[in-house]
Each structure stands twice: as structure tokens, then as C-alpha cells.
Amino acid sequence: MPDTVTTTSATAGPARLSAGTVRQYLAARSRLGDGAVRVLLLRAAPVWDGPAVQRTAGGLQARVAVAPSVLAVHEQILGHLDAAAFPDPKVLVVLTDVEDTDLDPGLLARVYGGRIRSVDNWEVVQVAFDARGLDGRLRSETWAAEALLDAAATRGWPSLGKGLLSRDEALTRLARRRLRLGRHDTDALGGPAAQDDGDRIDPVALFRWTLTAGGPDLLRDLRGPERAGLARFLAEPEQGGSTGRIVTALVDAEHGADAAAYAVVCAALWGHAEADHDLYRARGRAERWLGDQPPAQGDELDRLLTSFGRNGEAYVRGLVDRGEHRLADPVLNRAAQLVAQFGAQTAAAASPLLVAGLDARFTAAGRALADVGTEKVTAAVTALAEHALASDRTTQARIERVRMAARLRRWLASQPDSAIASVADGTARQISELGWVDRALEHLEAGGDADNALADAYSQIGAQVRAKRRELDHAFSERLAVWTADGTAPGAMLTVESFLERVVAPVVTCPGRRVLLLLVDGMSAAIAAELGEELRGHWSEFDPLQETTGVPARRAVAAALPTLTAVSRTSLFAGTLMNGDQNDEKRLFPQHPCWNGAPAAIFHKDDLRSPDTGSPFSTALTDALADGHTHVAVVLNTVDDRLAQEQKLGDGTWQAKEIGGLEPLLRAARANDMTVLLTSDHGHVIERRSRKLDVTGATIGSARHRNPGGPVTPAEIELAGPRVVWPEPGSQIVALRDHDTRYTALKAGYHGGATLAEFTIPLLALLPFGAEPPMGWRELGDPAPSWWVEESEDGAEVETGATGADAGAVPDTSVSRPHRKQTKKAAPPVAEGAISLFGEEEVAIPAPQEPASPAVEPVTAPASASAEGPAAALVERLMATELYQAQLDLLARKPRDKAVLPKALAALVEAGTLPMTALAERAGHPATRAPGFAATLAQLLNYDGAQILEILPDNRTLRLHRAQLVEQFGL
Helix, strand or coil: CCCCCCCCCCCCCCCCCCHHHHHHHHHCCHHHHCCCCEEEEEECCCCCCCCCEEECCCCCEEEEEEECCHHHHHHHHHHHHCCCCCCCCCEEEEEECCCHHHCCHHHHCCCHHHCCECCCHHHHHHHHCCCCEECHHHHCCCCHHHHHHHHHCCCCCCCCCCCEECHHHHHHHHHHHHCCCCCCCCHHHCCCCCCCCCCCCCHHHHHHHHCCCCHHHHHHCCCHHHHHHHHHHHCCCCCCHHHHHHHHHHHHCCCHHHHHHHHHHHHHHHHHCCCCHHHHHHHHHHHHCCCCCCCCCHHHHHHHHHHHHHHHHHHHHHHHHCCCHHHHHHHHHHHHHHHHHHCCHHHHCCCCCCHHHHHHHHHHHHHHHHCCCCCCHHHHHHHHHHCHHHHCHHHHHHHHHHHHHHHHHHHHHCCCCCCCCCHHHHHHHHHHHHHHHHHHHHHHHHHCCCCHHHHHHHHHHHHHHHHHHHHHHHHHHHHHHHHHHHCCCCCCCCEHHHHHHHHHHHHHCCCCCCEEEEEECCCCHHHHHHHHHHHCCCEEEEECCCCCCCCCCCEEEECCECCCHHHHHHHHHHCCCCCCCHHHHHHHHHHCHHHCCCCEEEECHHHHCCCCCCCCCCHHHHHHHHCCCCEEEEEECHHHHHHCCCCCCCCCCCCHHHCCCHHHHHHHHHHCCCEEEEECCCCCEECCCCEECCCCCCCECCCCEECCCCCCCCCEEEEECCCECCCCCCCEEEEECCCCEECCCCCCEECCCCCHHHHEEEEEEEEECCCCCCCCCEECCCCCCHHHCCECCCCCECCCCCCCCCCCCCCCCCCCCCCCCCCCCCCCCCCCCCEECCCCCEECCCCCCCCCCCCCCCCCCCCCCCCCHHHHHHHHHHHCCHHHHHHHHHCCCCCCCCCHHHHHHHHHHHHCEEEHHHHHHHHCCCHHHHHHHHHHHHHHHCHHHCCCEEECCCCCEEEECHHHHHHHCCC
């Protein structure tokens, strides 16, 4: 590197050299490190405040001394070169402002190069980077040369390989090293860290830096010119932009560590809140936090803070979304403190990130729920789900509770009929409608809410739902009393005593079929609705009754009376109405003719205990499951045990993992290719502020039934006849028909009474996706009732998966079903009881008919509008659109059979969710090519990025998003 004259005026004298400059200058002269004793004279101000000994990145050591006079120079040179002892280090650097002509030429001849050398910092920078040249814009940053050399320290700068050192490259490297914005900032600080050399210093990098311990202090501690230069660089649009300007201002005001929290508050003040006097006052307080010299004034400052707030809010939300609460929680807590300090509470309520914003959204949801007939409930639920803190488990439970309240509000608004035409009508309605009501109400009752608006709304909705349920239970109990007393045959209604004959036997007769019957003691229709929704993510659900027609439905099983385990469970396993125990079940279950001579075994609680820690089941159960011929029944007691002990408070949910043994048994069924029947022996009612009913002169049989004697209160009903089998067949009992009464001590829940929830037993018939169903089994669509699905303010569906009331059709023409709310695109209103397939199309069905005698259970097929009618009509309109025809023309492979696509589309419209193989079979397409057929359908329907046909994560199931289909194709 040639020596050049430093850029200093004659009056100013030589420049002061920094330690970095000296180190980099020495590093550029490899000969100084050859082991010889040498003296290097550098023209500079004779001032040095660095360490006396300097070490370069290459290992060269040199001692630095100053010589303000000619005599001092002579003394330093001679003292080093002529020392009696070998000097250490061997190289001496002398900083002096004297001229060459003032020194003895003979002495100069003994120093390195034979003269005083002048230093050009930019030349040293060029060598330090191994660059072929420097960007002219970089040279204009006069402060940067010394800063770059100082920052090199002992590490040096990575080589550019003779490339040009640009201004942005040099200052980016300088900022990253000086402010510790490099690789040593770990990913835990909010995203991937960049190296010293390279990436732009964007807003994310700046916010991440402000959260590092001592990070902002690194900028404040720099010398004035370098601090100002780096601050200008970080504020450039190509770097941090508005975020850089505000962050550096906060650093100057000693608030740098709070930059992210301040940004969240700014996002509320300048982005989300509506302007009023309070807002402007809060903005003024926030602006003063930038110090005496803010980076801008007036509208320009507003623009900066708006952009800064938006960037900071996005950064913190990213932390929350990634679950980095170690960083996010302190930021949000500090932001809440700043809200109070600035008086920005109103603005904070509009924040999609602050806790205050979440609280405000819960309050708004409560007010919307309390406003009868409001259209704002769905919008309130959507706003809650979109808040950044909605992913918290506790918050999710609260939001789910709001959804449940909204569903109950829609159910009430549908004006459900209080009449129960028959016992079959009641049990079918409990499965298709009222069990879902019970599930939603249980969520409300399980937790309530600390927000006053929500708590009041829940109380109001809960009271209305309980009153309606009481009407329905009273109407049902009257039908039950007449039917039981007359001893009329159940007809088409499925009962515990006919379960093995009508459901299990047809499966057993199919070659190679084995049954796994899982009886969850005490499982109600509400729990089955929740479990079914979870299990349908991995299993296909079927209607297992062969002799029925119409729309497939989830089936109800009628319990024996009273609704106790000893009565209904024994009757189910024995195949006849009786009162018994486990011994009777073990003896009679394998002897039932439904097994057609095949072995069958039943396992109760004590039979499930594993022989060692590593086994999921007992040896006998393991062997029975693995045996290729044995049919297996297992009793799971989790629900019944919990009812006898503790209340389930909090989220109100029932998941498969909470039912002891259920998940491993389902895995075993899948592994052993078994047909799964998931059912119960009775339902139950939950303890929620019940009252104990005192009766005199009567023997109490259970928490919910007693022997006859004494007056019968309005909460009770007398039941007699052959279906009452306790204490012996043909007995007479008095049973409770209100949910909120009991005879015995307080428990978590009760059974034995005459309510729909206790008498109705749910049945889920399950197969793994793609499995061949037994003969006569028909796959279900989504069984959720129409009001379970959220609707937008214009009536379009928000949640997907439910296929409307048609999917939840019930096996009795007398069942009342609420119709779906009319949308803006809907046809004129139709009569109560209509089925809405898409929300814009209503199809009338026959009005319910009273049976000739209330004591006779009619033998009927399931009610159904034409399964092909509304679906085919909509598919016909779809295929007539120009967009559909354009999409069809783009298909690389069109099915040869032109009827395949209409059949497939109609099947998807009807079911909503279907396995690929089931869809292919319904469309008449080879099941072996089902995945390719599904891809073709997705290409056909998913126009312009819209996910109308979704392939679920199992890669085997399709879900049609009906609302998006209607909107995207203009139907």
C-alpha cells in the first residue's frame, strides 16, 4: 500500500490516530512481523490513549509511543534499537508531528522505510477489507474511516476478494459489529439473526436489537460523530426507515430498551383508535417521550409514528405467534404500563395485540350476545379469534364459550318446537339437535366469565335455554310414560335390547368383519357430539342401520328404565331387558346369537389393568384384540366415575384423550382392521345449582328415581310397564324430569331420571378412512345442526364442515328441525322444518304427522328431502357458469364419463366432508385412482387461490367449503 499525505491542513496539523487505525496499518505491512527489531515512525498528533501494546489480527505485537519533539523521537528510536536487552515487543511505533528534515538522516536510515510515514485512513480501510477500491459515497462519510478501523479490533474485516467496498456494505458491517447485530444475536431474539456482513438492517433487526441486554447503550456510548453517522444510516429508507428514526431518537432519550413496547402503544394511538380529544392528548404525551428533539414535527412525525407502530406491532405479534413469550410478555406488560402513563386506555381497547384490546373484544361480544336479534355476534367472535392473544389456551376456552353462546342464541332464535311427537321423535331430536344444545350450554356453565357483559349475557341465555329444555323434557316424559305403560313395541326405534341384533349382527355376518364395541359408561349425546367431531378428523362415521332409507344419520338408542348402568348396560350386553351386573354381562354377552358361533369377550374396568408398566392392556384383552376371530367389547368408566366425584370446570370439553383407554383401543382397532361401535348405556345431567327434592314415604332408588309413594311433584313423572326393569321387570317408579333436581347428596352429575339427556344413548359407527364399510352402512356428512354453523353479517357461512340440517336428519318423520337463517341470496322464506342446503336454497319437507296413537311408536324410514334434489340443482347451476366451463377447459385430464364430475360434485355438496375413496365410489370413478381424481376436482374448483375444495391433513379426506363455492362462482 503506498503512503500518502493525510488530508489535514497545515494549520490543523497531523490527525490523531486511533488504535484501530494503527492496528490495521500494521496488519497491512507483513514484513514488520518477520521477527526483526524495528521502529516505525507515523506522522500523527503525538497523543495516544489506547493500550501501550497493540496486537493485530495476524498476531503481530507492537508498542506504541508518542514523541512531541525531535529529541523525543531520537530517544525513542535509540532506546528501542540500542537497548541492552532484547525488546519485547520487537516493533516500536512512534507517533510524532515533527518533520523528516528535523531528524538526523543517519537516524532516519535506521527506521522502517527510512522516513516518517503518513497515514490515509481510507487507504488503510481499503487494505483492511482487501478491496480493489472504495465507493465515492463512502469517502464522503468522513467519520466512517476511523470508525471502521476501530471496529476491526483484533478480528479484522472479512475479505471482499478484491471487490469494490460500497458505502452500504461498509456501514452495514460497521453497524452490525458496533451494535452487536450479528450472528451472536440468537434466534430466540425474534427471528433469524444476520451475520456482520450482509443483510439490510431492517425494522425487525432493530426491534430485536432493542430487546438485547444493553443493546441500545452500545449506540449511546459511541463517540459523537460515529453515533450521529450510524443514526443517520439506520434511518435511511433502505435500512430501518421510520423505525430507524424513531428507535435512534428513543435511544437518545434513554428509552431505547422500550422501543418495541412503545411501538405497540403507537400502533394503537396512530393506527387503530378513532380520533377524539382524549386520543390527541395521549398522542401528545407519547410524542414527548421522544425527548427534546424529536426526529420530526407535525404531520411528518405522525407519519413516522404510524409506520413505526405498524412495524413494531407486526414484530411483537410475530413473537406471540411463534410462542416466544419470554420476549413478548415483558414487552406487552411494559406496553400496558405506557398506556397508563400516556392515558391511552381508550386507544388500547382498539389494539389487536394488547390485553386491553382483547378485554374490549370480550366486552363487545357480551353486548352483542345480550342484544336479542343482533347481527353483530359473528363479527364479535371473528374479532376475538383474530386477536393476537387468542392463541393462549385459556383465551381459546373463553372464545369457545362465546361461540357456544352465539350458537345457543341462534338456536333460540330458530324458535325450536316444544312439542315431542313420540319417544322416537324425542331420542332422534336429542341426537341431531338437543345434544348439541346441551354441549353448548355445558361450555357456558363450566366457566362463566369475569367480564360483566359476558357474564350477564351467559346468565340470560342460560336461563332461556334451560327453560326451553325443561319444556321439551316435560313433553318427552309425557310421551315416555304413555309408551312405557302401553308396552308398545319400539318399531323402527333402536333400543338397548335390540342393539346387538340390529347393529352388531349385520356386521358379524360380513365375511372377515370383527367388532370392537366400546361402551363409554354415562356418555351423553352432548359428549358424543364433541367426541365425534374430534374423531371424524381420523375416522369415517357411518349410519349402521341397514333397513332405513333417506339421508344417513347418527343414531339414537333408547335406554331401559330407570336409566341406570345395572339396567341399561346389562340389557344391551344381554340383548334383553333385565336388571343385572358384570357377571351377568360376561355370561350372556358371548352367548347372544348375533355372534353366529364366533367367539366374543367383554372386558370391564378391572379386566383392563396391564400386567406391567409397558403394556397398554391386560394380557387377555391384548390377546383378544390380536386374535383374528374374537369380537371384543370394552367398558370405559371415565365419564361415569367423574360424575360420581368431581365437577368438570373450566373449558367444558371432552376429548378422546380424557376417556381412559379410548385412544389406545382405537389404535388397536385400526391395527387389527376392526369395525368400531362407540356407544353408552345411558346419558346424564350435570350438577349446576340443583336442589335436593325431599320426599317422604318413598324409597330412594338413585339420585334421579325413587319407588312410588307420596305425592308426585311437577319435577317428577310416574313410569310403569315392561320397560321398567328395576328392581324387576314390569315395575313402577317415579323419575325426575327436570335437570336441576336430585334426591341424593351433591355430586358432579346424575342419571336414573326421565330426561332426554339421560334416556337417549348415542351411537357412533366408525371406520378408518378408506376402509370398505360393511354391507348396508352409509357414510355420514357432518351431523352438526344448521344453527351450529356461524354465519357472517350477510348470512354467508363462516365455519365450514356442517352440511346443514340435511346431514343431521333423524330417523323419524315426526322430528322437528329448525330451518337455516335466510341469506341475502336466499329464496323467499319457507315453512318451519325446511332443510337448507346452501343457505340460498330452501327445500320443503312434509310437515310432522302425529301418530294415530301416542302410545304407538311408528315404524318409519328417516325423513329426507330428495338427497339429489337440492344438491343436483346447485351443481347444475354451477356447471352452467362461464367460470366453471373455463376451469373445465384448463383440465389436463378430463374424465371420460361425463357423468362422473356432476356425481362427484353433488356428493360433495350433500356430504360436505368425504374420504377420497368414498367420493370416487359415489361418482363411479375407480377407487384406486381416488387421489388423482381429488386433485382434478381441486384444480377445477380452486380458482384464483380460493380454497373451495380442501384436502385435509390426512391426505385422504376432502372438505367442500360451500360458502366459498357460492361466492366464487356467483351462485
